[in-house]
Amino acid sequence: MRKKIQLGVLLLLAVVLVLLPKVSPFFIVFVATEILILGLFATSFNLMFGYCGLLSFGHGAFFGTGAYVAGLLLQHLQWDFIWVLAVAPLAAAVGATLIGWLCVRLNEVYFSMLTLAFGMMVFAIAHQWRSVTGGSDGLAGFPLTEVGIGLDIVLANPFHFYYLTLLIVALSLAAIYLLTISPFGLILRAMRENTERVAFAGIPANRYRLYGFILSGLFSGLAGALFATFSRVAVPEMSHWTQSAEPILMTILGGSQYFFGPLAGAAVFLGLKTLITSYTSEWMIYLGVILLGMVLFLPKGIFGLLERWLGGRT
Amino acid sequence: MTMPFLEVANVTKAFGHFVALRRISLTVREGRTTALIGPNGAGKTTFYNLLSGRLQPSEGTVHFCGRPVSGQPPHKINKMGISRSFQITNIFSELTVLENVLVALIAHLNLGLRFWRIVNRDKKLAARGMEVLERLGLGPLASSRAGTLSYGDKRLLELAIVLATEPKLVLLDEPTAGMTPEETHAVIRLLRSLAAEGKYTFLITEHDMNVVFGLADHIFVFHHGELLAEGTCEEIRAHPEVRAAYLGEEVD
Amino acid sequence: MNLMTAFVAALLNSFDIGILLFIIASGLTIVFGVLGILNFAHGALYMAGAYFLLTLMGTVGMPFWVGVLIAPLGVALLAVLIERFLLRRIYHRHPSFGLLLTFALLLIIDDAVRLIWGSGYHIVEPPQLLRGAASLFGVTYPLYSFFTIGMGILIGIAVWLIFHRTRIGKTVRAAALDPEMAQAVGINVPIVLTVVFGFGAWLAALGGALAAPMRTLGPAMGDTIIIESFIVVVIGGLGSFPGALFGALILGGIHGFGGRWLAEWNIVLPYIGMALVLLWRPEGLMGRR
Numbered sequence: 001m002r003k004k005i006q007l008g009v010l011l012l013l014a015v016v017l018v019l020l021p022k023v024s025p026f027f028i029v030f031v032a033t034e035i036l037i038l039g040l041f042a043t044s045f046n047l048m049f050g051y052c053g054l055l056s057f058g059h060g061a062f063f064g065t066g067a068y069v070a071g072l073l074l075q076h077l078q079w080d081f082i083w084v085l086a087v088a089p090l091a092a093a094v095g096a097t098l099i100g101w102l103c104v105r106l107n108e109v110y111f112s113m114l115t116l117a118f119g120m121m122v123f124a125i126a127h128q129w130r131s132v133t134g135g136s137d138g139l140a141g142f143p144l145t146e147v148g149i150g151l152d153i154v155l156a157n158p159f160h161f162y163y164l165t166l167l168i169v170a171l172s173l174a175a176i177y178l179l180t181i182s183p184f185g186l187i188l189r190a191m192r193e194n195t196e197r198v199a200f201a202g203i204p205a206n207r208y209r210l211y212g213f214i215l216s217g218l219f220s221g222l223a224g225a226l227f228a229t230f231s232r233v234a235v236p237e238m239s240h241w242t243q244s245a246e247p248i249l250m251t252i253l254g255g256s257q258y259f260f261g262p263l264a265g266a267a268v269f270l271g272l273k274t275l276i277t278s279y280t281s282e283w284m285i286y287l288g289v290i291l292l293g294m295v296l297f298l299p300k301g302i303f304g305l306l307e308r309w310l311g312g313r314t
Numbered sequence: 315m316t317m318p319f320l321e322v323a324n325v326t327k328a329f330g331h332f333v334a335l336r337r338i339s340l341t342v343r344e345g346r347t348t349a350l351i352g353p354n355g356a357g358k359t360t361f362y363n364l365l366s367g368r369l370q371p372s373e374g375t376v377h378f379c380g381r382p383v384s385g386q387p388p389h390k391i392n393k394m395g396i397s398r399s400f401q402i403t404n405i406f407s408e409l410t411v412l413e414n415v416l417v418a419l420i421a422h423l424n425l426g427l428r429f430w431r432i433v434n435r436d437k438k439l440a441a442r443g444m445e446v447l448e449r450l451g452l453g454p455l456a457s458s459r460a461g462t463l464s465y466g467d468k469r470l471l472e473l474a475i476v477l478a479t480e481p482k483l484v485l486l487d488e489p490t491a492g493m494t495p496e497e498t499h500a501v502i503r504l505l506r507s508l509a510a511e512g513k514y515t516f517l518i519t520e521h522d523m524n525v526v527f528g529l530a531d532h533i534f535v536f537h538h539g540e541l542l543a544e545g546t547c548e549e550i551r552a553h554p555e556v557r558a559a560y561l562g563e564e565v566d
Numbered sequence: 567m568n569l570m571t572a573f574v575a576a577l578l579n580s581f582d583i584g585i586l587l588f589i590i591a592s593g594l595t596i597v598f599g600v601l602g603i604l605n606f607a608h609g610a611l612y613m614a615g616a617y618f619l620l621t622l623m624g625t626v627g628m629p630f631w632v633g634v635l636i637a638p639l640g641v642a643l644l645a646v647l648i649e650r651f652l653l654r655r656i657y658h659r660h661p662s663f664g665l666l667l668t669f670a671l672l673l674i675i676d677d678a679v680r681l682i683w684g685s686g687y688h689i690v691e692p693p694q695l696l697r698g699a700a701s702l703f704g705v706t707y708p709l710y711s712f713f714t715i716g717m718g719i720l721i722g723i724a725v726w727l728i729f730h731r732t733r734i735g736k737t738v739r740a741a742a743l744d745p746e747m748a749q750a751v752g753i754n755v756p757i758v759l760t761v762v763f764g765f766g767a768w769l770a771a772l773g774g775a776l777a778a779p780m781r782t783l784g785p786a787m788g789d790t791i792i793i794e795s796f797i798v799v800v801i802g803g804l805g806s807f808p809g810a811l812f813g814a815l816i817l818g819g820i821h822g823f824g825g826r827w828l829a830e831w832n833i834v835l836p837y838i839g840m841a842l843v844l845l846w847r848p849e850g851l852m853g854r855r
Binding site for chain 2: 178179183184187190194200205211
């Protein structure tokens with residue numbers, strides 16, 4: 001029964017997302033694109049937080065790496081977009097391998113602080129390496145190329161870009177979902193509760209954490225590459241800790257214990273932001289109050305609330 | 315000459331100036347249920363931590379079936395065939411009972427990196443997990459969340475996680491601590507029948523002397539970090555120093 | 567300028583930045599040591615201290631010397647309310663929730679400051695007595711900076727004495743070490759936690775009030791300080807008071823000397839320092855293992 005409801009909701013969501021550009025104004029499509037991209041970012045972040053129990057404050061590093069690599073490839077090499085989308089996440093994954101190899105040895109706030117430090121190092125590199133990254137102005141005005149492999153998609157057309165994003169994000173979420181229900185996913189969930197016990201059962205815990213970290217970085221990089229193409233810029237702020245905080249907020253809003261929590265959180269976050277900023281520039285105070293309420297009363301997020309309302313208990 | 319099963323040679327563990335274990339040398343024989351007793355602070359848990367890789371000895375070596383244990387990380391020691399339980403119940407309470415055992419099975423069968431498989435659809439894996447659970451009488455609880463189990467069942471689940479990795483040497487740290495007399499009896503019977511199967515060798519620490527004398531073929535007595543005595547149950551019961559140091563205080 | 571005077575100037579800069587950071591970060595480290603919460607809103611409380619002083623001197627018309635005493639007390643009161651009604655509910659939860667809850671507070675306080683005082687920049691004038699500059703080994707340096715360095719040293723000694731030479735200090739350390747045991751021997755642990763959080767906030771706000779005449783007040787002034795304070799306490803050792811001094815002086819040194827000779831990479835040096843310490847000794851240079 002429960003499974004059927006979930007499947008029904010998912011199908012309904014898919015239909016709505018596919019039909020969205022037909023029925024809603026350009027502006028809504030624009031926001032929806034942003035939600036999809038940042039929802040993917042938050043979901044990949046949650047692979048570490050929700051599944052592994054490690055709160056990263058530096059995922060902007062991989063988001064930014066994906067964005068810059070995509071920007072550089074488009075600017076200098078004008079590759080077909082499909083190849084840009086293949087290479088940029090790989091670059092982020094390489095970064096995640098180096099950074100993760102050092103970070104996964106630490107726990108709790110120590111892990112958070114070390115990821116914060118590395119995120120800010122990437123920010124500093126983007127900021128200082130002017131000849132390549134364009135310094136504080138970042139990369140802007142890079143051309144948009146063909147998508148490649150014979151697809152007749154115009155990236156500059158917001159509706160086309162929306163559908164392309166929808167496709168890529170859906171495929172990525174499916175891949176991440178498969179990860180979470182694989183034996184690997186079960187080991188990650190076990191490590192969230194008790195890493196040492198997992199090690200005593202014969203799992204090289206830090207190596208598994210690293211694999212999780214790399215995968216998380218890979219998809220964060222993909223989100224970054226999409227975002228750079230969407231916003232037509234890659235700026236150092238994408239790696240700043242304030243950017244790293246966004247997937248955290250989204251995940252908490254939606255519910256870190258649910259696979260679609262981060263995506264739902266991204267929708268609520270960006271929906272509220274769009275709504276509130278049309279009235280006032282001080283939208284952070286509202287966000288703060290909401291976050292405060294969530295942490296105190298709804299630690300399981302919107303999904304936890306829904307579950308309580310529907311009376312469903314797992 | 316056959317290879318000794320577990321051989322501890324001249325092991326010392328110091329924390330700063332405090333010496334927790336001093337020049338311990340002992341051999342555990344395969345197939346012989348062995349107990350490790352001693353008053354609180356005798357160094358039993360430290361000794362377990364050395365055997366399972368949580369701590370490294372300051373001096374001396376530990377060999378298991380001829381291979382060095384000291385210097386290895388916990389997951390490698392587990393792969394060598396030594397698996398331990400914990401004094402404080404150490405299960406994954408958010409996972410189901412079956413999933414708890416599957417974690418250990420996945421580790422044991424090296425399936426952790428099969429990214430494309432789906433855990434819940436793997437009938438073979440589930441069957442193996444159920445086998446372990448049923449052996450311990452936890453079969454009917456397989457799909458409950460582990461955190462909702464009774465205390466005694468949690469201890470049994472802990473044992474199930476240990477056994478699922480099919481160890482040759484099982485280190486149990488006070489397996490009946492906090493259990494009711496009935497539960498304790500059930501555990502003794504269970505351990506005895508497991509030992510009789512001949513697959514596992516148990517090394518047990520225990521406060522409850524009834525459990526020790528009811529299970530062990532061979533006993534080591536630790537006192538103030540030193541090996542005070544060893545022998546069969548009768549020898550230990552009759553040992554004057556042991557009586558003075560330990561039994562006199564606890565039993566009667 | 568010859569090397570000697572450049573060196574002295576860099577050294578003074580290091581102390582100027584470092585001692586102020588020490589005042590602020592010592593509050594952060596004490597709160598972490600006792601409550602186990604890494605307070606993300608600590609920088610926001612620092613900012614609140616500066617803005618409270620601005621209003622006390624401007625609208626209320628108090629002299630600097632009175633304002634600098636009262637503003638931090640106001641912030642401490644606010645912190646006591648925060649601890650009493652919000653933080654207290656999450657002590658038993660996973661440590662990440664402490665970080666998240668205080669992050670929410672940071673967002674609220676940041677925007678509240680923007681709403682009350684506007685997004686523009688403000689300046690607080692130093693008191694008449696401390697205007698102008700003094701000369702040390704041929705280097706002219708603002709008199710006010712000598713004042714903050716002196717204040718920081720005094721505060722450091724006072725806090726150390728409180729924690730190590732008084733009954734209050736003993737009580738707090740007992741509560742931090744083993745709350746259940748402390749409760750059992752008759753210590754009112756909840757009150758200790760409230761007082762400690764208020765005291766930590768007081769230190770942050772005092773840092774803010776003292777910094778006000780040297781720095782421009784703006785709504786984002788807390789965001790840089792909180793990250794710098796994180797770096798300080800991580801380098802020194804989370805929860806270690808001498809560590810806060812040590813870490814603050816190191817970070818001050820990185821700014822003071824790095825700012826002069828490695829200006830290009832000055833923004834990344836603190837993070838490299840923090841990362842190295844975390845990898846080499848996660849418990850910090852002065853922390854207990």
